[in-house]
Structure formats: C-alpha cells, structure tokens
Amino acid sequence: MHDYLKELIQQALRKIHPDLELPDIIIEKPRTPEHGDAATNVALTLANKLKDNPRKIAQEIADSMDTHTGYLKSVEVAGPGFINFRFSDSWLFTKLAEVRQAGKSFGKTRLFENRNILVEFVSANPTGPLTVGHGRNAVLGDTISRVLEWAGANVQREYYFNNAGRQMRILAESVRTRYLQSLGIKREFPEEGYEGAYITDIALKIRDEHGDHLAGDKDLDLFRETAEKNIFEDIQRTLNRMNIFMDTFFNENLLYEDGSINKVLEKLRKQNLIYEQEDATWFRTTSFGKEKDTVLIKSSGEPTYRLPDIAYHINKLERGFDLVIDVFGADHIATYPDVVSAVEACGYDRDKIDVIVYQFVTIVKDGKPFKMSTRKANFVTLDELMDEAGADVTRFFFLMRSPGTHLEFDIEEAKQAGEKNPVYYLQYAHARIQSIMKKVRKTYDFETRANRNPDFSLLSGNAETTMIKRILEFPDVINQTAIHKEPHKVINYLNELATSFHKFYHDCRILGENDDLALARTELLTVTSTVLSNGLKILGISAPDKM
RNA sequence: GCGCCCGUAGCUCAACCGGAUAGAGCAACUGCCUUCUAAGCAGUAGGUUACAGGUUCGAGUCCUGUCGGGCGUACCA
Numbered sequence A: 001m002h003d004y005l006k007e008l009i010q011q012a013l014r015k016i017h018p019d020l021e022l023p024d025i026i027i028e029k030p031r032t033p034e035h036g037d038a039a040t041n042v043a044l045t046l047a048n049k050l051k052d053n054p055r056k057i058a059q060e061i062a063d064s065m066d067t068h069t070g071y072l073k074s075v076e077v078a079g080p081g082f083i084n085f086r087f088s089d090s091w092l093f094t095k096l097a098e099v100r101q102a103g104k105s106f107g108k109t110r111l112f113e114n115r116n117i118l119v120e121f122v123s124a125n126p127t128g129p130l131t132v133g134h135g136r137n138a139v140l141g142d143t144i145s146r147v148l149e150w151a152g153a154n155v156q157r158e159y160y161f162n163n164a165g166r167q168m169r170i171l172a173e174s175v176r177t178r179y180l181q182s183l184g185i186k187r188e189f190p191e192e193g194y195e196g197a198y199i200t201d202i203a204l205k206i207r208d209e210h211g212d213h214l215a216g217d218k219d220l221d222l223f224r225e226t227a228e229k230n231i232f233e234d235i236q237r238t239l240n241r242m243n244i245f246m247d248t249f250f251n252e253n254l255l256y257e258d259g260s261i262n263k264v265l266e267k268l269r270k271q272n273l274i275y276e277q278e279d280a281t282w283f284r285t286t287s288f289g290k291e292k293d294t295v296l297i298k299s300s301g302e303p304t305y306r307l308p309d310i311a312y313h314i315n316k317l318e319r320g321f322d323l324v325i326d327v328f329g330a331d332h333i334a335t336y337p338d339v340v341s342a343v344e345a346c347g348y349d350r351d352k353i354d355v356i357v358y359q360f361v362t363i364v365k366d367g368k369p370f371k372m373s374t375r376k377a378n379f380v381t382l383d384e385l386m387d388e389a390g391a392d393v394t395r396f397f398f399l400m401r402s403p404g405t406h407l408e409f410d411i412e413e414a415k416q417a418g419e420k421n422p423v424y425y426l427q428y429a430h431a432r433i434q435s436i437m438k439k440v441r442k443t444y445d446f447e448t449r450a451n452r453n454p455d456f457s458l459l460s461g462n463a464e465t466t467m468i469k470r471i472l473e474f475p476d477v478i479n480q481t482a483i484h485k486e487p488h489k490v491i492n493y494l495n496e497l498a499t500s501f502h503k504f505y506h507d508c509r510i511l512g513e514n515d516d517l518a519l520a521r522t523e524l525l526t527v528t529s530t531v532l533s534n535g536l537k538i539l540g541i542s543a544p545d546k547m
Numbered sequence B: 001g002c003g004c005c006c007g008u009a010g011c012u013c014a015a016c017c018g019g020a021u022a023g024a025g026c027a028a029c030u031g032c033c034u035u036c037u038a039a040g041c042a043g044u045a046g047g048u049u050a051c052a053g054g055u056u057c058g059a060g061u062c063c064u065g066u067c068g069g070g071c072g073u074a075c076c077a
Helices: A002-016 A041-052 A054-064 A089-105 A133-152 A167-182 A199-208 A219-241 A255-257 A260-270 A306-319 A336-345 A382-389 A391-399 A411-415 A422-444 A462-483 A488-507 A514-537
Strands: A037-042 A072-080 A082-087 A116-120 A154-161 A247-253 A272-275 A281-283 A294-297 A322-327 A353-358 A359-363 A368-370 A406-410
Touching: A002 A037, A002 A054, A041 A054, A041 A082, A054 A072, A054 A082, A082 A089, A089 A462, A116 A133, A133 A154, A133 A322, A133 A353, A133 A359, A133 A382, A133 A391, A133 A406, A133 A462, A133 A514, A167 A199, A167 A219, A199 A219, A219 A382, A247 A255, A255 A260, A255 A306, A260 A272, A260 A306, A260 A336, A260 A359, A294 A306, A306 A322, A306 A336, A336 A353, A359 A411, A382 A391, A382 A411, A391 A406, A391 A411, A391 A422, A391 A488, A391 A514, A406 A411, A422 A488, A422 A514, A462 A488, A462 A514, A488 A514
Parallel strands: A116 A154, A116 A322, A154 A247, A322 A353, A359 A406
Antiparallel strands: A037 A082, A072 A082, A272 A281, A281 A294, A359 A368
C-alpha cells in the first residue's frame, strides 16, 4: 500500500510540477488513528524548495491524486500540511483474501532474498556454563537470524571460540587441582582458579576414568581437553534448550594453522600500519583517529585477541558472505572499530560488517542488583533460570527491550507465571483462538464447502477492520525488524495484534452467528492465529493451543 | 582525565531513525463472567521527555555544555 501511495503522489507531483526533481516520499503510519491509516509529509519537505505554503502544496497534491481504484476511502490535508490517507474497506477485504491465500508463509518477505549472511554470536569461551549474562547475546543473535531468514536471507549461525589462551590454562589447572584433591592429595587451589562446582564434577569424571594414574602427570592437556569437551556439551545443551542451534563452531586456532594471522600482519605491514617497539608489535590505530596505538603481538610473542579477531573477520568475508553480523556486549564497543579499520586496510569492504551492540543486563534478585563472575562461581546459569521460568519466558525477557537500552532482568518477575508476565498475553491470544476453532469445527460444517470463498465484506465492524489492518502490517514489521535488527519490534507488534484480537473477542462472536458471518470470522481468526504463531516462531517462543 | 552507550509516568520500557495531542505493561482506583478461555475487556489517575542553550516550518529524537548511571580506557579475553 505504501508503495502504491508513493506512486500516486509521484504522479500527482509530475502533473503539478513537471520540472521538479522528485523528492524521497516517506509514508508513515500516524500515531493517532484520527490521522488516518497512512500519512505523508512531502508537502512539508517541499515547502522550502517551492517557497510556498505547505498546506497549499498538500492540497494541490491531494487534488491531483488519481484515486479511481477505490483503494482509498479518503485523502485529507491536515495539521501543518500532512496528507492523511484512509484505506477503503474493500481494499482491506481484498488484501485479507490474499493473506488467506498465502497461508502459513504469510510474513515472509524478499528484502534479503538470496543474500548470504553470517551471524556470529554467543562465542563464549568454554570456561564454564552459560550464565544469564550470556543470555541476551544468545537470544538476540538467534532471533536476529530468524528475522533475517523470514526476510529471505540464507543465514549461518556461528560460534567463535578460543581454547588455547591463559583462561583455558587456568581452567585446566583448576580441574587438576580438584582431581588431586579428590585423590586425597593436599593441594592449594590456584589463586585465580575457577571455583564452580562443575569443575569438581569434571575432575571426578577424570578420576573415575583414569584412577590415580594422572597424579604425577605434569601435562595439563588431558585436563584441558576433558574440561573443554564437557563444558562445550553443556553449553550446547543449554542453547538447544533455548531453541538455539548453531550451524558452525569456529576455532580460533584455525587462523594460526592456515596462516591467516601472518597474512594479516603482512598486509598491514605493507600499508605501513605496523611497527615494532620494545619487542612488541603495534598497530597504528592512531591513524584511524584513536588516541593510542594498540598492541597486536605482546613482547612475549603471544598475540592479543585483536589480531585473530581481524583475521577471523577477513576469513568470514573470504567465505563469500554478503553480510557478516557480530553480536557484542557493550564491553566490546571500543575494540571493534580497530577490527573494522584493519579489515578495510587489508582491502575488504567494511560495509559488509554489521555490529550489533547491546547494553548489559542487570540481574535483579530479591529486589537488588546482582553482580556475577564466572570465575568466582557467583552466577545464575541459564539452565537454572530456565528450570524456574521456562525457555519461553527466558527468551521473551531478553527480547522485549531494545538492544540499546540497559535491560533489567528481574528473576522473581520472570518466574511468576501469573498475569504480570507479558509473554502470556501473546500466548493466551493464540490459545484462545485455537479453543474457539475447536468449537467452531464441531458446530459448523465448513470443510464440505472448502471451495467457497468467505465473504469478507461482512467484516466491516470496527474491531474487525482494525484487526485486518494490524494483520496487513506484519510483512512490514518483519522488514523493519530485519533492517534495524531490533527484535523487540516484533514483540511490540504482536502485542498490538493480540490487543486487537482480544477486543474482537469481546465485541464479536462466532458461535451462534449465521453461516456466512461465522465463516468470514473464522477465516479472520485463522489468519490472526497464523500471524501470532509466525511471530512467536520468529521469537523462538512456543504458540500453545491450550493454556 | 579521555572515549562510547544510556537518562521518557511511582517501577520496567515504547515511540516506525526529524513529524501532528509522547504511548504500553506493572503498581493504584472504578466497572464487566448463567453465552466461543476473566492469563481478558472498558474506564480513571499519573509527564516541563535529567537540566540549560542552539539548529528549523517542527526536537524525546540532531548540535554544544552541565549533572547522574553503565562500559571501556592493559603487552587481560
């Protein structure tokens, strides 16, 4: 509809001002319903250029618009010079019939058709179970992936990890210490060691398998490998439980093995962006506007994480993706510009990298903020949270706010299964429809007249037309969400849709109405139910038939 | 100190990226179940969008400064 309106306006403008360079025409959905179903501000933006009164320009455009198709009920000039449009009922009914034809695929768009997109998220190193702190990253990354898929893209979900560094060494030492302790050997726990109970569990597993054979072993490898394997299994189980399924796991090590790291260094050196000082290798980030240069290779010979990060991003681009999306917490906000600059300096297109930065989650427990640390084992795991609140609620809480704002996660509130919990509002709407459908199927015999088209023109009540309008917005919501990568828009939309349904439920009935009206309303509900369940599917949340 | 993000109703947050009278949920108050699920609906109350300037037809949104919170600012990841 928006494209159609744009077209009409362009035609009108060409008629009135043949020489005018056509401006960008923005069609918006007004905030208040009194302003119609769609509006444009072209006249206001043109006022300056044409040196004329915006209201007058708006009126001229409105008068010159070709509205013979009957899609529009009204075209009005309002306020300082807006043009407001109201859709005709017949247009709504026509579109509703199209939606019905589209069936379960309604909402799929072609915005990112044929685009290959890699979404990298979670990427927590295997040092412990996923905590509530990782939850926002995981759920955001997965949901953005889902939205992009609905917008037509081919999405690959990737988990990047490092199993070589200092962290992993400390982890292995922690496991060995627990192992030795379990054999009755006195041993001081490493000062910076991981104190969680899961470390002891892993140590006991090793003891069960190897007995005391490893007591004199100097080598940490077995401890490290066992720990990594166990923790990774744990992480994957947690992700799957949350409805998240990774396509690939990328080990940082590969970048050393295949020479990518060295290639990056060479390329940067050629650009004169690298120099040695005090045995360390530095990256001239000052030439990209930074205050200080940054170290790529420490004087010990060990690279900092930034170097593999650069190589990793180049690797992703070389794999041929049209777009590479990173999901980062606010703590990475300062580092990614370096990576992007380096990638560009190596001759790659920086516009193919899109970084989603989300603000940290404040966990509120017993009404107080709760600080977490994996090392100190002072954390709430995602599993614990899902045990108490369920996967649906957990996902919903991470998604319901814009990524850019600090999210307060109140564990007690999430656990409450009552009306306080906003996810049930959406699921309830779906369950309510299913329940009606069940009764409708028993009462009416719609199957035998499956070929008969419902007469949607019977749906001219207020509750019905607003519901239809909501339904028709769905594909646009998908596109907007995919463009901005802000899944909470889907939630806001579904809330509006659910509200319009609950109002319909209050005002309109099906059982007891005549066959034609009952059929039309049933079909309307079928479509609504499809949109609700599609929307929930994008959020990775179940759409129950019964509650 | 410097850089990035945030500041909107009592609380948690929206506001389609500059549009018209700033909206929801929770909490408070008032109504509505012998009829398809009351996990619902209808209504009341709640605001100088932290503060002060500026930009323009028009600012919660953009610019400058101040205040407050978060995160960075390592040869840690």
